[in-house]
Amino acid sequence: MHIRHTKLLNIVNERKRVAVTQLAQALDVSEVTIRKDLSTLEHMGLLRREHGYAAMAQSDDIANHLSFNYETKHRIALRAADTVHNGETIMIESGSCCTLLAEELATNRRDVTIITNSAFIASFVRKSPGAHIILLGGEYQNESQVMVGPMVKKCVDDFFVDKLFVGTDGFNASGFMSNNLMRAETIRVMAEKAKRVLILTESVKFTQTGVVSLFPFQNVDSVFTDDGISSEAAQLLHAGDTHVYTVSSSM
Numbered sequence: 001m002h003i004r005h006t007k008l009l010n011i012v013n014e015r016k017r018v019a020v021t022q023l024a025q026a027l028d029v030s031e032v033t034i035r036k037d038l039s040t041l042e043h044m045g046l047l048r049r050e051h052g053y054a055a056m057a058q059s060d061d062i063a064n065h066l067s068f069n070y071e072t073k074h075r076i077a078l079r080a081a082d083t084v085h086n087g088e089t090i091m092i093e094s095g096s097c098c099t100l101l102a103e104e105l106a107t108n109r110r111d112v113t114i115i116t117n118s119a120f121i122a123s124f125v126r127k128s129p130g131a132h133i134i135l136l137g138g139e140y141q142n143e144s145q146v147m148v149g150p151m152v153k154k155c156v157d158d159f160f161v162d163k164l165f166v167g168t169d170g171f172n173a174s175g176f177m178s179n180n181l182m183r184a185e186t187i188r189v190m191a192e193k194a195k196r197v198l199i200l201t202e203s204v205k206f207t208q209t210g211v212v213s214l215f216p217f218q219n220v221d222s223v224f225t226d227d228g229i230s231s232e233a234a235q236l237l238h239a240g241d242t243h244v245y246t247v248s249s250s251m
Contacts, residue, residue, distance in 0.1 A: 095167025177210025203228035
């Protein structure tokens, strides 16, 4: 994504709704350029266009979460993408960083197959030239746009991959946490079919908790996050033999 797009998203998310004229002034470009940028970002689902204005994506839309701190999430995704090779088959669950990982792999890798339970990811990367998606079936959760439940287990049974990439909702002294029981159960089912579990998350998640346990540290091979992670959280991860890879959180 162009750095101007990132700045534009930051302005829209801060102000909620901004006139095209104001965006052009703030970014020192023409209104024609801003309209082109808005078309691109709307197509990606990162904001909404209104007559003469740009507005945040709907608050219950996963794209709304994706648009916040986009550049940091993108850096995390790029770092995680370094672990994936051409021709590999992997699993990706869901989340903002995981969505950007899928986009990077579909755009800049050859013959990578992505097995996912995320309808949002499948839709997000559908026009990428190298997109090869296997979408697992199950009970559809509307807000997170993922498939959950026993049907996912039946669909995933015939697969085995080296890596499963997932997000997380929180963290405590025992491990990673989720805010949804059925989704947590589905992630653990997918993890049974992967040699390694890798978590992609912004460092802010290490200051939050969740509702249910997702994984103990010992079940997670690697964490990709930004350099805002606290030393205490990093020490807990290292003690559980989890590798920690950080990227810069600054622009």
